[in-house]
Amino acid sequence: MTRPLEGITVVSLEQAVAAPLATRNLADLGARVVKVERTDGGDFARGYDHAVHGTGAHFVWLNRGKESVAVDLKTAEGRSVVRNLVEHADVFVQNLAPGATERLGLGAADLRSARPELVVANLSGFGAGGPMEQRKAYDMLIQAEAGLISITGTPETPVKTGIPTADIASGMYCSQAVLAALLRHGRTGEGATIDVSMLEATAEWMGYALYTQMHTGTQSPRMGLSHSSIAPYDAFPTRDGQMLIGVQNDHGWRTLVTDVLGVPELADAPRFATNVERVRHRAECDACVAEQTALWSTEELDEHLARAGVPAAQLKELDQVVQHPQLAARDRWREIGTEHATVEALLPPATFTDVEAHMGDVPALGQHTRALLVESGMDTSSADEALRNGVAHQSEHR
Structure with missing residues (x-):
């Protein structure tokens, strides 16, 4: 059977967690995702640790099923490669620092002036405009700004959540919005420019605590494992x-x-x-x-x-989750490849009865660069020259 997003191409200028999660969700549904990385180390999540046979745990979690092209966006040739790849894509996703894609000539206005049918998703910490637009926006900082830390922990000690909640919230809303834009495009041919703010995604997840504050003037207390409104x-x-x-x-x-x-x-x-x-x-x-x-x-x-x-x-404990009998009984683990070893990964939570999610390999940095340079319009000799002069990087892993 056909995977839901088969035939859809996504180009993503992404790093860390939020945007990579959004595009991994699309890859799992069958989209082709081309991940644009820096030539000098790539997505910095690759180097957060070496927990998974030499590859970062965050990176393995977030980047299966993608193709990696490593180009130097400081060069005209590198920027041209991305523009040419986007020319044949359905979706462009980015979570660089505010204003960075505009300075590169890869902003939504630039890309959609030539192709108004393109879906562009911009994922940032605080959204476009407003006094905090340019502020640094890591997950912990957003959890603090959204009030999540204020209600998490014990009465004595506020804590952040043990997983990157702000990143995950915004990544999920991003992939949801892209799917909605693609659905509309299928009906009308229209494109879209989407703005996803980590702050707004996390504030939305504050839910009942925000409504309690607004309508009673009372801050929800930190309750540890307990609940402010239920006992026992x-x-x-x-x-x-x-x-x-x-x-x-x-x-x-x-x-x-x-x-x-x-x-x-x-x-x-x-x-x-x-x-x-x-x-x-x-x-x-x-x-x-x-x-x-x-x-x-x-x-x-x-x-x-x-x-x-x-x-x-x-x-x-986490070792018990890895061996969880419910996950085993429902056959939720699959093998995927990384540049160093085969590892196990969980199937996506949403299960289609007629087709299994696409569980592709995790790419090495620039694993697909040469092929994508040629796909972007370079002839083979020009692609080889770009690799020799450092405009692009090709991994030795094929």
Whole structure:
């Protein structure tokens, strides 16, 4: 069967996380993605670490299924290569510093003046315009500006999330917007210029916390594993570890204390009978639950909670996630290639019943440069000259 984006070509001038995630999503759906990189080291995410057989973990995560062309954009020849590749593309994505593509002659206005049907997606920290347009915008900084750090952590210590949430949010909105633009293009022939701001994507994800602030004037507190509006909702001790339990309604509370923990007298106790009262008496409620869960092993408690339909989970370490029985049972791992070794990668979460996602290899820096130079309009001798004089770089890995 045909992959959803088969026949679509994307050229991306990208680095780090946000834009590479957006274009990897498109590659997984079958688009051809040409990744434009610097000749001197390429996407700097390649060098964040060497965790995956010598390749950076971020890079392996974000760049499967792409072709890499490495050109020097400080040269007219390098910029011409990108313009010529875009000439035959459907989508151009970039997340360079604000104004950088305009200075290179690769801004949306320049590209779409010749091809108004092109879809251009610009991904930046703070969006076009406004007093912070030129500010540096790394994930942690955006988490701080969007208020995410202010509600994450414990009452004593604010923390950032353990994954690059701002990057992921903006990358997902970027690929979503590109898909919408392609859908419209298929109907009308129109192109699009899309602006995706990391700040705005993350602020949108703040959701109920923002609405609570706007309508009550109250800052959502940092609750650790707990929840400001629900109880019991936390990690509770077992004989050999801990169990996360989240009871979201009064029926669930009754089931927990009656059918699992064996203390039915707590079900209708006035201080616990409703969620509002349980939140008001959170410390006492949590202590009553913890007294009972501490009598169980984690495995036993997990089994009984699941059988009773009480929302709960074991707090898994990452090595347990790699071996997660649900991922194994659903056959979610696939092998992909890198320049040094074959590795396993998770299938994309959205599963099509009629066709599997395209899980291509992770490219070495400039792995496809010579072929793409020729595709951009150079003859073979000119392509070889560009490689010799440093305008372009070709990896030895083929």
